[in-house]
Amino acid sequence: MNETRLQPLEAASRFIAAKFPNCQAALLAGSVVRGEQTATSDLDIVVFDDKVESAYRESFIDYDWPIEVFVHNLSSYKDFFKLDCERARPSLPRMVSEGLVISDSGVVRTIKDEADELLKQGPAMWSEKTIETKRYMLTDALDDLIGSTNRAEELFITNTLANAIHEFVLRTNDQWVGESKWVVRALNDYDEDFAGRFVQAFDMFYRTGAKGEIINLADEVLQPYGGRLFEGYSMGKGDRI
Structure with missing residues (x-):
């Protein structure tokens, strides 16, 4: 593991400031937040930007970190929440729930509350x-x-x-x-x-x-x-x- 590179939250903050300066919110999630990172761990960043037309993900290498961004507008994440819960693998709700705030214009609390409630409810029962x-x-x-x-x-x-x-x-x-x-x-x-x-x-x-x-x-x-x-x-x- 490269001990000279920036700490995860600092690297993520610089990345958001450079790549998504006008986003409504951004969260750092994944293994680095849970204290489970390995030598090959990346930075998982969830971005909320109401100027993007549809959700996408993209990979970067920046600040000596592999970075994976999951970009949503303020409605697309709801569809992904729903799909994740239907397949019983709540990837995005979990990332949002556990994510550390990088930036926030005031929307994060509501989105986190939605994620927390879905995780608490659990998946639909099998017939x-x-x-x-x-x-x-x-x-x-x-x-x-x-x-x-x-x-x-x-x-x-x-x-x-x-x-x-x-x-x-x-x-x-x-x-x-x-x-x-x-x-x-x-x-x-x-x-x-x-x-x-x-x-x-x-x-x-x-x-x-x-x-x-x-x-x-x-x-x-x-x-x-x-x-x-x-x-x-x-x-x-x-x-x-």
């Missing part, structure tokens, strides 16, 4: 039909893993299972889901013990090829909803188009 479909898909991937004797294929089946198990346990408990490194973070936010067993199960497979802990974990999350599902599952039968 019984959605749970049934997810049970079937998880069962299908689990059967593929149990029956597979091809190591190359197993590597990618387990990737599918990791995402499916994490999504199932979180969504059935009305929790936000994650992607990439946020998978483990979301599980930790929900239940640190479960997150630890989840990581152990997949680590064991990748190190040794042992499938047992993954199988047990999948059965554990499925059990309260009827367990594995294959026989009798139907989708589309009798539906009208």
